[in-house]
Amino acid sequence: MSLELPVFDISKPLSESSLRSLQDACKEWGFFYVTNHGVSGDMYRKLRRFSGGVFGLGDEEKMKMGASNYTPRFIASPFFESLRVSGPDFYASAKSSVDAFSDQATDEEFSELMKEYGEKMTELCEKIMKAILSSFGDDLIQKYYESEFGNCHGYFRINNYTIPDQEQDHDHRCDDQDLIEGLGMHTDMSCITIVDQDDIGGLQVRCKDGVGMMDINPKDEALVVNVGDLLHAWTNGRLRSSQHRVVLKRRGFVGNRFSLAFFWCFDDEKVVFAPDEVVGGCDGMRVFRSFKCGDYLRFRESNEKGKFEKVGDTVEDFARIEDDRR
Ligand SMILES: O=C(O)CCC(=O)C(=O)O
Numbered sequence: 001m002s003l004e005l006p007v008f009d010i011s012k013p014l015s016e017s018s019l020r021s022l023q024d025a026c027k028e029w030g031f032f033y034v035t036n037h038g039v040s041g042d043m044y045r046k047l048r049r050f051s052g053g054v055f056g057l058g059d060e061e062k063m064k065m066g067a068s069n070y071t072p073r074f075i076a077s078p079f080f081e082s083l084r085v086s087g088p089d090f091y092a093s094a095k096s097s098v099d100a101f102s103d104q105a106t107d108e109e110f111s112e113l114m115k116e117y118g119e120k121m122t123e124l125c126e127k128i129m130k131a132i133l134s135s136f137g138d139d140l141i142q143k144y145y146e147s148e149f150g151n152c153h154g155y156f157r158i159n160n161y162t163i164p165d166q167e168q169d170h171d172h173r174c175d176d177q178d179l180i181e182g183l184g185m186h187t188d189m190s191c192i193t194i195v196d197q198d199d200i201g202g203l204q205v206r207c208k209d210g211v212g213m214m215d216i217n218p219k220d221e222a223l224v225v226n227v228g229d230l231l232h233a234w235t236n237g238r239l240r241s242s243q244h245r246v247v248l249k250r251r252g253f254v255g256n257r258f259s260l261a262f263f264w265c266f267d268d269e270k271v272v273f274a275p276d277e278v279v280g281g282c283d284g285m286r287v288f289r290s291f292k293c294g295d296y297l298r299f300r301e302s303n304e305k306g307k308f309e310k311v312g313d314t315v316e317d318f319a320r321i322e323d324d325r326r
């Protein structure tokens, strides 16, 4: 089943109805589409071409990028590898990855492109966050944007999903035997995430009933935005950080699936604590204790359940106040 998510046009002035549908989408699914985002087709094609060149290198070469820059296949799943570029200095981060194996001219072009993309997405996240705050009421931007979100920073992952191989896919089959998990079920560790998926599809979100899955289909010119664990906690659980995953078809899978995921996060020192106005909207009952962002990230990264940083426990496991402690 596929899901018709609302489309939020970021180039238009905010209106009552657009804010209402934004807030509803964030509560119901934790997902929506954004259009007129400013990432040109040209930038996307260049990014894809350059990244394809990197993923096409031999494993030994790619490992030279180091574990913080490159996640090889078999960490998150046998079908997933990923290149990480971190802000605020996206140029330096990209350069430190590719310095190991390419010539200087290619390095610079690649790193410039990553910087351009990283900065564009940071700007987009800032705009989206302001719109989300506005959807709670007029004065929330004034009161909280700078003080709470002013130090947010971003990083992105360039993801390459490869064709499933019959030998490897046994442990990763879904209930639907024709599908395998390219990236296991997880919530994101961000405030918000922006995903640019190609036209192969496969992104799925878990329904509120905890059982059903819905397809989030690729949509022309639109990016997918989702709420992550940090914003879920900051809104006292009002906005949903949904579990999601990427599935690949075992048969008829043509070529690789390519995606870009940009994560916009609080800085490590930030103490995450929902403001009273936000808590007030949920009968005044606080459901998350305050926590330091860095402690939550370490909890996720050291999580035994998933070898990969994103798969496993969530902020619910980390900071939810049990009923009898409220
Ligand atoms: O590849 C995608 O479409 C989504 C990836 C994702 O959910 C993630 O990297 O957190």
Ligand SMILES: [Fe+2]
Pocket (backbone or CB within 6 Å): 186, 187, 188, 193, 244
């Ligand atoms: Fe994700």
